[in-house]
Amino acid sequence: MEAAATELHDRADAIGPPAPRGDDDIMARLRRSTAVVHERVEASLGLADPDIPDARYRALMISFYRVHAVLEPRLDTLFGEFDDPLLDWPGRRKLGRLTSDLGTLGVTPAELPELPSTAVPAVSDVACGFGALYVTEGATLGGQLIARNLSTRANLAAASTYFTPYGDQVGRRWRDLRQVMRRWVGTDRARADAVVAAAIGTFLAFEAALS
Ligand code: HEM
Numbered sequence: 001m002e003a004a005a006t007e008l009h010d011r012a013d014a015i016g017p018p019a020p021r022g023d024d025d026i027m028a029r030l031r032r033s034t035a036v037v038h039e040r041v042e043a044s045l046g047l048a049d050p051d052i053p054d055a056r057y058r059a060l061m062i063s064f065y066r067v068h069a070v071l072e073p074r075l076d077t078l079f080g081e082f083d084d085p086l087l088d089w090p091g092r093r094k095l096g097r098l099t100s101d102l103g104t105l106g107v108t109p110a111e112l113p114e115l116p117s118t119a120v121p122a123v124s125d126v127a128c129g130f131g132a133l134y135v136t137e138g139a140t141l142g143g144q145l146i147a148r149n150l151s152t153r154a155n156l157a158a159a160s161t162y163f164t165p166y167g168d169q170v171g172r173r174w175r176d177l178r179q180v181m182r183r184w185v186g187t188d189r190a191r192a193d194a195v196v197a198a199a200i201g202t203f204l205a206f207e208a209a210l211s
Contacts, residue, residue: 026185026192027178030134033196037203042142045210050149057156058105063209064162065098066115071132071202074123082126084183086176092137097161104159119209121201127191130181131198135206137177139163140170 022028045060046052072095079089102109123129143163150156166173185191 024192026181026195029192029196030199034135034199034203037200037207038138041203041207041210044207047146048149050152052150052156054156057150057159058107060210061098061101061105061159061162062107062112065095065102065109066112067120067206067209068094068098068136069109069112070115070117070120071123071136074120075129075132078123078126078129084180087180088176092133092165092173092177094136094162094165097165101159101162115209120205121198123198125194126184127194128198130184131195131200132202133177134181134195134199135202137174140165141174144170 042048046056047060072093075089076093079087082089099109121128121132123132140163143165147157147160147163150160164170181195185195
């Protein structure tokens, strides 16, 4: 998986327009700044374990739903009219898939208690939105591994559409997002700092909700 994901990144780097690269590149900064929390989340979830207990899987999917239920309407407001077609915000919504996965698991999402709105960082501007999107879209990379591990568990596999929302287009979707973010950040240090801070905040919100 690591090799396949790295290949995705390499391809993405080969195709995008000229943009800042090296240590200052926004995507490199995001990856570096969130590596520790990503590692913690990855290790604690148990989602890479093909023998994950059904109840644990159900609880995690409920938590993913509850975070997205707070986050997604905020991103709707922010990106509804964002003028870069490569972003394709509507195509990046995840609540529909989570609702369907929970339905498969016998859970009625509408009956779940809402997370307090403060459990997820505010999305007050585009930088916050991109920080959040980096996290939710990055999860589709690891999601491929998760879905593959669940493929022998028919009941769970049927409830894992959240992890593979783009099918074989996952590389292109990730590449498109990287391009949009690099374009928007450009060489603006303040924008880059704000995106990184938002990504860390969003990752921590997922970590807290999923633990
Ligand atoms: C068992 C759970 C998970 C596994 C095994 C996993 C695995 C991976 C892998 C293999 C990659 C590709 C790394 C690379 O390109 O070199 C990745 C990327 C990423 N994952 Fe996860 N992941 C998991 C959960 C999550 C979750 C829950 C989130 C968010 C809430 C997340 C966010 C990200 C992000 C943002 C990236 C992009 C990193 C970059 O900038 O390249 N992951 N993950």
